[in-house]
Amino acid sequence: MRKGADTMQRASDSRTKTIVVVTIGVLILLPAAYGFIEKLTLFILAVKRDLIAGFTIIPVVNYLIVTAGMACLLIWAVAHGMFRRIEQPKYTMLEREEEIDRLDASENRTGEDR
Structure with missing residues (x-):
């Protein structure tokens, strides 16, 4: 009976x-997205009004392309479960280290017997 309660508690x-x-995430991303879209809109309006500001279009487009690529990588990583059980490699490494220590200790004991 206790096992079921533990499972329910974990869930x-x-x-x-x-x-x-x-x-x-929503509380952080919504204001950030609003600020980004507002600045981008103001930038586009400034470029339309002033031809001299047009030279900055290439760096901004480059920035947007890189940002889109990073967003695609993030979506891919989430879709493939890269953020599930994120601590598991740490536990695996510690288990392997314990196993290696046990093997070293047993080798040292057999080496002393010789």
């Missing part, structure tokens, strides 16, 4: 964690 904790992360 509840996981859901709470997901809700908190999504909420914080």
Whole structure:
């Protein structure tokens, strides 16, 4: 009976964690996106009014292309589960280190017997 309660508690904790992360993400990304879109709109309006400002279009377009590429990489990583169980490699490394230490200790004991 206790095992089922633990599973339910973990599921509840996981859901709470997901809700908190999504909420914080939205609270950070919405104002940032608004500011970015507003500045981009102002930049486009400035370029349309003034021909001298046109020389800055190439760096801005370059910036937008790189940003789009990074967004695609982020979406790909999330879709392929790159952010699930992010701590697992740490535990795997620690388990392997313990195994190596055990093997070294057993080799040292057999070496002393000779």
